[in-house]
Amino acid sequence: MAHEVNISVRSLVEYVYSSGSIDSRFRSQSTLVDGTRAHQKIQKTYKKEDQKEVYLRAEIRYEDITFIVDGRCDGLLVDNETITIDEIKSFSKPLDQIEGDGSPVHWAQAKMYAYMYARDHQLTEISVQLTYVHLETDQKKYFKQSLTFSELELYVKKVLDMYAPYAKLQIQHQANRNQSCKELPFPFEAYREGQRKLAGAVYKTILDEKNLFAKAPTGIGKTISTLFPSVKAVGEGLVNRLFYLTAKTTTRKTAEEAFSRMEAHGLCMKSVTLTAKDKICFKEEAKCNPEYCEFANGYYDRINGAILDILTLETCMNRDVIEAYARKHQICPFEFSIDLVYSVDAIICDYNYIFDPKVALKRLWQEQKKSTVILIDEAHNLVDRGREMFSASIQKDMFLQLKKETKGIHQTIYEMSNRINSWFLSLKKAHEGKKEFILEEVDESLKLLLEQFNEAAEQVLKEGNLPVLLDTYFKVLHFLKIMEMLDAHYVIYVEKQRNDFVLNLFCIDPSSFIQQIGQGFRSIVFFSATLSPLRYYQDILGGDADDFVTTIPSPFKKEQVEVLVKPLSTRYRDREQTKEQIAFTVNSLIKQKQGNYLIFFPSYQYLMAVYEEFKKLDPYTDTILQDVGMSEMDRENFLAAFQPNPSKPLAGFTVLGGVFSEGVDLPGDRITGVMVVGVGLPQLCFERNLIKQHFDHKGKNGYNYAYVFPGMNKVQQAGGRLIRSESDHGTILLIDDRFLQLPYHALLPEEWQSFTTI
Numbered sequence: 001m002a003h004e005v006n007i008s009v010r011s012l013v014e015y016v017y018s019s020g021s022i023d024s025r026f027r028s029q030s031t032l033v034d035g036t037r038a039h040q041k042i043q044k045t046y047k048k049e050d051q052k053e054v055y056l057r058a059e060i061r062y063e064d065i066t067f068i069v070d071g072r073c074d075g076l077l078v079d080n081e082t083i084t085i086d087e088i089k090s091f092s093k094p095l096d097q098i099e100g101d102g103s104p105v106h107w108a109q110a111k112m113y114a115y116m117y118a119r120d121h122q123l124t125e126i127s128v129q130l131t132y133v134h135l136e137t138d139q140k141k142y143f144k145q146s147l148t149f150s151e152l153e154l155y156v157k158k159v160l161d162m163y164a165p166y167a168k169l170q171i172q173h174q175a176n177r178n179q180s181c182k183e184l185p186f187p188f189e190a191y192r193e194g195q196r197k198l199a200g201a202v203y204k205t206i207l208d209e210k211n212l213f214a215k216a217p218t219g220i221g222k223t224i225s226t227l228f229p230s231v232k233a234v235g236e237g238l239v240n241r242l243f244y245l246t247a248k249t250t251t252r253k254t255a256e257e258a259f260s261r262m263e264a265h266g267l268c269m270k271s272v273t274l275t276a277k278d279k280i281c282f283k284e285e286a287k288c289n290p291e292y293c294e295f296a297n298g299y300y301d302r303i304n305g306a307i308l309d310i311l312t313l314e315t316c317m318n319r320d321v322i323e324a325y326a327r328k329h330q331i332c333p334f335e336f337s338i339d340l341v342y343s344v345d346a347i348i349c350d351y352n353y354i355f356d357p358k359v360a361l362k363r364l365w366q367e368q369k370k371s372t373v374i375l376i377d378e379a380h381n382l383v384d385r386g387r388e389m390f391s392a393s394i395q396k397d398m399f400l401q402l403k404k405e406t407k408g409i410h411q412t413i414y415e416m417s418n419r420i421n422s423w424f425l426s427l428k429k430a431h432e433g434k435k436e437f438i439l440e441e442v443d444e445s446l447k448l449l450l451e452q453f454n455e456a457a458e459q460v461l462k463e464g465n466l467p468v469l470l471d472t473y474f475k476v477l478h479f480l481k482i483m484e485m486l487d488a489h490y491v492i493y494v495e496k497q498r499n500d501f502v503l504n505l506f507c508i509d510p511s512s513f514i515q516q517i518g519q520g521f522r523s524i525v526f527f528s529a530t531l532s533p534l535r536y537y538q539d540i541l542g543g544d545a546d547d548f549v550t551t552i553p554s555p556f557k558k559e560q561v562e563v564l565v566k567p568l569s570t571r572y573r574d575r576e577q578t579k580e581q582i583a584f585t586v587n588s589l590i591k592q593k594q595g596n597y598l599i600f601f602p603s604y605q606y607l608m609a610v611y612e613e614f615k616k617l618d619p620y621t622d623t624i625l626q627d628v629g630m631s632e633m634d635r636e637n638f639l640a641a642f643q644p645n646p647s648k649p650l651a652g653f654t655v656l657g658g659v660f661s662e663g664v665d666l667p668g669d670r671i672t673g674v675m676v677v678g679v680g681l682p683q684l685c686f687e688r689n690l691i692k693q694h695f696d697h698k699g700k701n702g703y704n705y706a707y708v709f710p711g712m713n714k715v716q717q718a719g720g721r722l723i724r725s726e727s728d729h730g731t732i733l734l735i736d737d738r739f740l741q742l743p744y745h746a747l748l749p750e751e752w753q754s755f756t757t758i
Contacts, residue, residue: 003171009071013108016162038090038133051076056116062160073113084127085114095141102130102143115152180268181235187265193555194220201550203229206523214527216552218720224258226375240371244348247381250663255348272317274349277334295332356389369520379526386510392482395502396424416453436686439492508694515542530716554751563755567737570678583613594649595672596642600656600718602678626654644669662717667724673731674722679738680711712747
């Protein structure tokens with residue numbers, strides 16, 4: 001049986017030669033300017049008869065596989081009767097550092113294009129050229145070869161010889177995958193109430209190539225309700241790959257468990273979980289340098305064997321599995337997991353691998369995106385994460401420290417750091433006495449200084465790893481990249497932090513960037529239990545009028561949860577006066593209904609103030625406190641303390657919006673009640689007020705956008721820890737008089753509306 005494999009020239013040669021140059025991924029340098037500009041400059045020098053961006057396609061028979069290979073060559077140069085394929089590559093280092101006669105992967109691209117063109121035009125001979133251009137100086141270096149068509153045929157066969165084992169493995173897997181997806185039953189005895197509606201909405205969204213905003217209550221099983229229809233869409237040929245994006249490790253594990261459950265019911269699908277580099281790195285320091293790390297050194301000699309090995313033997317490739325195979329093959333576990341992304345069917349990862357311009361996956365071509373679905377769990381978190389990912393800052397002290405460290409050692413870095421530090425001093429002098437102030441634009445002179453600084457830093461970093469310089473280099477690199485994105489969604493402001501001055505490029509509204517990045521994917525599903533109000537989240541997450549919207553009602557009975565409201569003021573000015581009453585209220589509920597309680601506070605300082613009062617009233621109840629900077633083990637121990645049927649009551653004092661307020665599952669009698677102190681409003685600050693002013697100017701309620709909606713989202717998330725199944729019962733106590741007022745009252749979930757005031 002003949003099979004067809006569609007693949008781009010670039011994907012083909014990158015697999016065969018891995019990523020080409022170790023330097024491009026394992027050294028601590030990165031190009032400053034997008035190589036597209038360099039390509040365009042070269043192409044503008046072409047003669048009239050030359051062509052640029054020429055689309056080429058070939059069907060190549062290899063054993064029982066027909067490879068349909070396509071791509072665009074950078075240039076097709078005509079000189080009399082001689083045809084030359086030009087492959088342009090930008091380079092950030094001095095061109096004299098190019099080893100040999102150019103990179104094998106670059107030659108492979110050029111030769112594949114040459115073969116395709118020569119075959120189409122019955123040429124017996126054709127030339128190939130590599131054009132390297134330095135990004136900063138526009139200096140060029142050329143390598144050229146003349147090849148016969150017979151030589152190119154042999155070369156292409158060699159490439160396919162190396163690629164074919166992987167292709168055959170994928171062909172067999174995809175056939176098994178598609179059949180298993182078609183036949184897969186829902187992996188539970190029955191749908192919970194609301195699950196079928198959510199699953200149906202997700203499938204219809206994918207079928208119609210739309211986006212979906214779904215508000216679905218905690219406890220119905222949103223993970224399986226979004227993954228299952230996506231998997232079924234794979235079986236129907238609508239989708240080839242799906243991403244499950246999460247903000248927390250706990251929800252990543254839930255997605256892994258969902259795939260394992262579906263696999264137990266017959267699913268044949270390969271998934272990989274991406275873990276942050278600093279967590280999965282085998283070395284004490286995550287210094288990605290072949291001279292330092294044996295797992296980076298020789299990576300490309302071993303990666304293809306490792307990929308074939310793990311894909312042959314494994315399905316759910318979580319952190320433990322990745323680490324085991326990385327050690328077996330002596331390769332970097334983080335880069336291994338990234339390379340696996342392009343070979344598996346499902347990827348479980350953080351938001352930043354799709355949305356963050358610093359770390360987003362770069363090799364998802366447009367054709368691949370068209371058959372890819374993005375599932376965004378706890379999508380409410382993407383608002384502030386989006387602001388963070390599209391913002392940047394640099395501070396004066398970074399350069400002052402570098403100036404001190406490099407004096408008499410690296411003169412160029414010393415001088416550049418001194419000039420940037422002086423720029424900040426001039427800015428400080430011009431705005432004497434101001435703690436924060438807004439700038440209309442970033443001074444062009446600063447941009448030039450930063451570009452020159454990074455150019456000098458690249459040269460110094462070749463000589464060795466200087467941690468402070470390296471950190472500053474990447475911060476400046478990101479700052480310059482964000483500078484190119486500045487528009488009406490940004491505010492440029494400076495803040496004084498003690499003696500330091502910080503320049504911020506603050507993304508107030510990330511909607512346009514989220515929307516732009518999302519374009520091209522078949523569907524994106526934003527879902528959360530607290531995607532309320534939906535219109536706000538559609539607006540701030542880049543939705544439009546064509547998006548689907550669904551609200552799933554809670555499947556749980558109102559009798560399962562008792563909601564109480566204690567109308568005390570938790571406003572900052574009143575906290576000292578009401579802390580004793582709050583402690584008394586907490587103590588009274590615990591005495592009335594003995595069990596385990598989570599108590600959420602708007603700040604750690606407030607938590608400690610009430611905790612001290614509580615201990616005076618109640619020395620009997622066991623208490624456990626969330627601490628600042630808890631490790632994963634500390635968090636696990638905290639949650640492990642909540643056991644069913646305790647002999648003594650337990651009160652866990654935690655921070656609203658912190659690690660225990662979402663993604664935490666304490667079913668059954670492990671939790672008796674949840675108490676929320678305050679309406680969760682973010683602390684009044686300069687940035688939040690900038691958000692308020694921005695949306696006020698757009699004719700929206702800026703105070704709601706900046707304070708109320710984010711705050712009440714935290715309240716809903718905290719309360720959602722209580723009822724996780726049809727058999728759960730418990731009490732939610734809301735302490736704040738504003739819960740009785742609009743708009744706070746209206747933002748409470750429907751099942752909380754019938755509360756009792758105490």
